[in-house]
Amino acid sequence: MQSTMLIAVCSLLIYAVVVSGQDEEFQCPERTGFYPDPYQCDLYYSCTQGKAETKLCPDGLVFSDKSSNHEHCDIPLNVECGDRTELQEPKPTKGCPRANGFYRHSDPEVCDKFYNCIDGVANEMPCPPGLIYDDMKCAWPAESKRKCENSKRDLLADGFSCPNGETVGPNGRALPHPTFPHPEDCRKFYICRNGVDPQYGSCVEGEVYNEETFKCDEPESVPGCENYYEGKEIGKKSKKN
Structure with a gap:
């Protein structure tokens, strides 16, 4: 995954607003085509037979001047406005x-x-x-320049949410999908996908979660969970001390 991800933008059908009839000041570079206003990024001109008609993108969108053959308004992220810094009054x-x-x-x-x-x-x-x-x-x-230490995080039904900050594993490196022990059940644990998205996890039958290794392990290796399966049916057998 790239370090920075751009938002995927769905294709939108954009309808421009005609500002006036034929603009007498703008000179069409070609007899036919769509051309940007030199000062206002959401303003452009539709040229037909050398005559210019002034048009305005929907509020919040700006005119893309990549091709004079296409009439296209897009979000500012996808358009280089350059010196066209002016915009219409917001709505x-x-x-x-x-x-x-x-x-x-x-x-x-x-x-x-x-x-x-x-x-x-x-x-x-x-x-x-x-x-x-x-x-x-x-x-x-x-x-990001944005400070979001207090950002609200998703909660599971039992109230668990992923803690802030990185979780360092046994090798001293930050875990991309850290896990955390369940407070009451040795076999269960929580998974924090990408460190923030909480999910439930459970060890396979016969094992319990080891918070020291962040993995499932033999009950005998996890203090406090040695007798977790005592008297419980494991497959067709009942485990005894």
Whole structure:
């Protein structure tokens, strides 16, 4: 997995707004095509037979000038605006600073989710496990300028959530998917996928979880769990001391 992951963007059918009829100031470079405004990134011109019609991308999107043969508005992450720094007045709604685009969650403590705004409707989306939303993209916390130590984490039904920070294994290296003991059952344990996504785990029959090695082990090797299978049916046999 790359250290920084960009948000996958679904294809959207974009309808531009006609700002005016024929623009008398803009000079079409070619008789036919779509051309950016030199100052405003979400403003562009449709040229037909040498006559320019002014158009405006939906709020939150900007005009992509990669090809004059295509009329395409996209999120700012995918477009290099350069000197075209001006934008139309925003049309904010609840959760959406602009009508379209990706934005931080309204709860500042929720760093691993974001809003995908489409026509002013905020759709809550998750980042991949282990990543946080860092303005237009999901990124690893260490590579983000955003501080999210208090980010809310998912809870399992019994209240377990993955702890903050790295978990170092027996070899002294951080574990990518650390495991943790169950407080009441020697055979059960928890798995934290990518360090943040909690799941239940269980050892195979006859073994118990060893929190020293982060693996399942023989009961005799785990203090406090030596007699876990005493009197319990293991396959067709009952284990005795």
